[in-house]
Amino acid sequence: MHITASKLVDALGERGYRITMARRAVCEVVAAAHDEHLSAADIYQRARETSGTRLDRSTVYRTLEALEDAGLLAHSHLGHGPSVYHLAEDAGHQHLICRNCGQTMTLPREEADLIADAIIASTGFVADLNHFAVSGLCADCAALDDI
Amino acid sequence: MHITASKLVDALGERGYRITMARRAVCEVVAAAHDEHLSAADIYQRARETSGTRLDRSTVYRTLEALEDAGLLAHSHLGHGPSVYHLAEDAGHQHLICRNCGQTMTLPREEADLIADAIIASTGFVADLNHFAVSGLCADCAALDDI
DNA sequence: ATGTGTGCAAAGCATTTGCAGCCAG
DNA sequence: CTGGCTGCAAATGCTTTGCACACAT
Secondary structure, eight states, X not given: OOOOHXXXXXHHHHTTOOOOXXXXXXXXXXXXXXXXXXXXXXXXXXXXXXXXXXXXXXXHHHHHHHHXXXXXXXXXXXXXXXOEEEEGGGOSXXXXXXXXXXXXXXXXXXXXXXXXXXXXXXXXXXXXXXSBOEEEEOHHHXXXXXX | OOOOHHHHHHHHHHTTOOOXXXXXXXXXXXXXXXXXXXXXXXXXXXXXXXXXXXXXXXXXXXHHHHHHHTTSEEEEBOSSSOOEEEEGGGOSSEEEXXXXXXXXXXXXXXXXHHHHHHHHHXXXXXXXXXXXXXXXXXXXXXXXXXX
C-alpha cells in the first residue's frame, strides 16, 4: 500500500510543522506520484494545477525540505539535470542512467542491498545507494559499441 | 607513472585541437593534480596563478570539455557541489561521500569492478561507477548512530 | 497574539552561449 | 589567411535567501 497525502500531512503536523494549503498541495502531488521521478519543477507545476492556489517555487522547495526532514521524502540525483523526489518508502533501489540514450532504469532492491553489504564489509561505509544514480550504458546502447 | 602535461597537450594536438596558452595552462594543472579532486573553479584559479596569462572561466570549461572529448579526462559528481575532474587514467574507483561529515573516500578498483560485474550480470547495464559518488555514512559517523 | 509560513523579488552558484577580435595552423 | 580559440559579458537552469505580510496555532 502507498502512503496517502493525509498521512504525509499528519506526519508533518506531528513534527510541529503547520498545516497550510501549500503544504497540502505538495503532499497531494507527492503522494499521487509514487514511483515517478518528479523534479521540484514538476511538483510545482502539478501542485499549481491541482490546487488552484497561488503557490511559489520557493514554497515548494521549503515544503520538500520539510518532508525530507521528517523522513517522508528523499531526493536523488539522476544525472546532470534537477534532483528528483520520491517517497522515502519507495527508496532502496539503485537508479541506472544511460549516458547515451538518457533512459533510466532501476536495479532491484535485493541487488542494491547486496552491493551495499559488500561496501560495508569492505570499508565500514554505510551506503545510501539510490541517492546518486549510476551512470553507464544500458544493454541496448552498449550493444551498439560505437559510442 | 603519471601522464605529463605535454602528453596531454600532444594528445589534444593529434585530435586536431589547436595548442594555445590557455590549453597548455589547463593541462599543466590537470597533470599536476593526479588523485586530487579539482573543480572547474580550482583549475581556473590554479591555471591563472601558474601561468600569468589572462584566462577566462569559459575557456577552462571549453578546454576541460576538449580533454574529456579526447578521453584524457573525466569528471565526477561527488555531491551537491560542483563537478570534479580527474585524469581518465585515475578513474575506475568508486567515490564514497559521507552525508554527515562530508568526507570522501574511495572504494578500491577491485571492489568497484565486482559491483560493476554484478550489475552487468543482472541487468546488462554497463556501469561507469565513479561518475557519480555513492552517498552514505562513513564508519565513524555511522557509529554515532544519532544522525 | 505570536511567530511560522507565504509570495515576491532578487541573489547565488555552476555552467553555457553569443559575439567580435585574435592567433595557431 | 582563415577558421578555431579566446576573453568578455550576458544568459541559463536550479536552488536559496531576504523581506514584509498573512495565517495557523
